[in-house]
Amino acid sequence: MAATLHDVARVAGVSFKTVSNVINNHPHVRPVTRSKVEAAIAELGYRPNLAARSLRSGHTGAITLAVPQLKLPYFAELADAVIAAAEARGLVVLIEQTGGNRERELEVLSSPRLQMSDGLLFSPLGLGEEDAALVKSEVPMVLLGERIFSGDCDHVTMQNVAAARAATDHLLDLGRNRIAVVGAHDGEVIGSAGLRLRGYREALAARGIAYDDSIVAYMWSWHRSNGAAAMRELLARGVTFDAVFGMNDTLAQGAMRVLQQAGYRVPEDVAVIGFDDLDETRYSLPTLSTVDPGRVEIAETAIRVLLERIMHPDGSAPQEIETTFKVVARESTLGQATVPAHPPSGS
Amino acid sequence: MAATLHDVARVAGVSFKTVSNVINNHPHVRPVTRSKVEAAIAELGYRPNLAARSLRSGHTGAITLAVPQLKLPYFAELADAVIAAAEARGLVVLIEQTGGNRERELEVLSSPRLQMSDGLLFSPLGLGEEDAALVKSEVPMVLLGERIFSGDCDHVTMQNVAAARAATDHLLDLGRNRIAVVGAHDGEVIGSAGLRLRGYREALAARGIAYDDSIVAYMWSWHRSNGAAAMRELLARGVTFDAVFGMNDTLAQGAMRVLQQAGYRVPEDVAVIGFDDLDETRYSLPTLSTVDPGRVEIAETAIRVLLERIMHPDGSAPQEIETTFKVVARESTLGQATVPAHPPSGS
DNA sequence: CTCCTATATTACAACGTTGTATCAGGGATT
DNA sequence: AATCCCTGATACAACGTTGTAATATAGGAG
Structure with a gap:
């Protein structure tokens, strides 16, 4: 079906490993060879197989965002910001809904589906301080929001x-x-x-x-x-x-x-x-x-911290980061642009 | 790091393929062997590697949902419903935001990231009828919503x-x-x-x-x-x-x-x-x-149709499905529970 | 007691990629 | 002119899983 490295190599008349070298921008590739390979890639519409790449590299290029419900506007906008920030770094976001329910939140933490991603942005709601010890996941994790303070895990929140x-x-x-x-x-x-x-x-x-x-x-x-x-x-x-x-x-x-x-x-x-x-x-x-509350900054920071943690799993000590906030003064306090009510005109 | 089939096999004292057979519920496995293997799995906390499974099987267990923006309440609730419906079938949802922008929508259609999923639920906004020919993706796709009618692609929409x-x-x-x-x-x-x-x-x-x-x-x-x-x-x-x-x-x-x-x-x-x-x-x-408009039904139907299409890529002709709707009469038309306004009490 | 079948287990290959080690060739150094 | 090193390309193995084919074991019929 889809073209593989071998197909490209056959068309370009080189070894399949050379094609891999071209794709991964390895140093020692002659310009002539490179362009031959690139032509073959274009001709066949070759796309690297992500499953194979991920099996080999151990990375998926995806992160999981676990929130209570997208129905709740705050979390919808948080997800929006997270997806945008992830997109900027070439990451895909996979969303889990917990319903803010303690059991489901614990379930997500130990779900095999987490494997499909390299890390977890977790916004718990049902878990309490007493559950801190249970908040461990098989992938690197960054907590978003309040509730869980103890626990040795990166944490990004608003002030x-x-x-x-x-x-x-x-x-x-x-x-x-x-x-x-x-x-x-x-x-x-x-x-x-x-x-x-x-x-x-x-x-x-x-x-x-x-x-x-x-x-x-x-x-x-x-x-x-x-x-x-x-x-x-x-x-x-x-x-x-x-x-x-x-x-x-x-x-x-x-x-x-x-x-x-x-x-x-x-x-x-x-x-x-x-x-x-x-x-x-x-x-x-x-x-x-x-x-x-700095939602965009929360999203960007959380992803940055998560990526650091993914690259250096036992790097520095867990961080506790608070984002900058801004009072947004609009009409409900300043009253600049009050619209006059028109008088009723019958029904 | 993580345990593999081989590790489990070594602990259980069987061949690694037998472990695979246990996991995949193959018929010819003796109960004794099965329980030995299951014990070893539990002991090691074994989890099948999804990347390897996906490389081998060609399936990922994920689907992509492409919507304009989660910030828009309608799409947030649609995503909510899609994730819930997918969850019920053991699927994970991966979300792409297009901004309702024609270029981004086309980009998503040809994005290599689509490979991370088995299919696409696509809710376009910027694309017009004239783009119908461009609406093709490398994975099975189901369109949600209006705008694109022609095109041989399954389509789920509201009435x-x-x-x-x-x-x-x-x-x-x-x-x-x-x-x-x-x-x-x-x-x-x-x-x-x-x-x-x-x-x-x-x-x-x-x-x-x-x-x-x-x-x-x-x-x-x-x-x-x-x-x-x-x-x-x-x-x-x-x-x-x-x-x-x-x-x-x-x-x-x-x-x-x-x-x-x-x-x-x-x-x-x-x-x-x-x-x-x-x-x-x-x-x-x-x-x-x-x-x-039957949002939950749209989500469930779209996923059902998408799964069918994934399993039988060139099965039946593209379907055009309209969901059932329901008028929800509340106070703004029936006026049952109008709350009396309390008189001002000074400030 | 042998042969055959059904059952249970195993060995091997393959999915498509990338890292490591290897090997061929050409220019600079001696 | 012979050696060395660096460039450029290749061969091989491995990631962890599952399908296929082959093999070992047990049970029943002749």
């Missing part, structure tokens, strides 16, 4: 605390000092919610503003409707606030939505900021201010 | 016309007969927008309602903000309508948002329906009625 603090500072700088929080996790310390809440509290503390638990909404799910429900609850509670910090963009959008429906103007009455810089924040009404 | 017609019928059944459209593509015939508009027109025609171009908003981009802008434009135009059909969910949400901001109640004043059944439609305010 949750500092970024949340910057988001809060952004609101404080605008003169808001009653900042509600939507999406806290009760009692959590090391998860995204716990860290972000900590950043929020640090920002308040730095300006001598007391933390007020009555304007913090707790919940365990981060869907848009949860943000909406939380905001309804806050409004019903009768507490006052002039800004909202959503633990992620989806929550912020749900909250913003309810605020507007209740007659508040965003940002004039209440400023809103989210977290994640999802693509959709660029298209909401008003566009949503948020924090870009 | 755009019938589904759009059903969505429109749903609105008509509710007594709405001034149904605005958001997201038409001017002059398009075979794309999603063209087909869905056709379904809309068929539904009107069937009830003897005249098509009114003044309540159809044209645009080439399908972001939320486009839906919002279109709705502002419709309102400004002063035309009347009692329902909106968004060509996709994102547009519908943008439109719904502007409607509400302008003081209309959804669905009391204006009912809204979208298309795609994105996960987020379950969490919007109100939850969005939409059409489930």
